[in-house]
Amino acid sequence: FSKKRTASEMAIELKPDYALAYYNLGYIHQDEGRVEEAIDCFRKASDHDPNDADTWINLGNALRSAGPNRLADAVDAYKKAVEVDPKSVMAFYNLGSGYQDQGRLDDAIKTFQSALII
Known part of the structure; x- marks a missing residue:
């Protein structure tokens, strides 16, 4: 990954608003x-491209992995992913998982059901 990291860092140096980098x-x-x-x-990345659901999902995943004190922020990121792409099964799935982690089981069930409808 070090070559990829270096390439991404170089891309950011050349174009500081390059969301993909x-x-x-x-x-x-x-x-x-x-x-x-x-x-x-x-x-x-989300600041430079706020309409990319995958970025919001990955932000949420990183926040969830940071520990329970970041779970509310993770859920907010997943909500943003759903808002940006209401057809994203992964956005709904991750939001449901976030709700489940918070103990909000009714919300989790509704969100998982929404993912199944897509």
């Missing part, structure tokens, strides 16, 4: 277990 770098950081760096990159 931040997204890729966030994915690499998350894979390396560098959760806070991943969160920062996914946030920057």
Whole structure:
């Protein structure tokens, strides 16, 4: 991943608003277990391209992996993914999982059912 990280970092140097480079770098950081760096990159990616549901989903996943104190923020990111792409099964699935982690089982069931309808 180090070559990919370097390429993404170079892309950001050349074009600081390049959302895909931040997204890729966030994915690499998350894979390396560098959760806070991943969160920062996914946030920057969402700032530059707020209409990309995958970025919101990955931000939510990184926040969830950061621990229970970040779960509410993760759910907010998943809600944004659903808002951006209401046809994304993965957005609904992750939102339902976030609700489940919060103990909001009725909301989780409704959200999982919404995913099945898509």
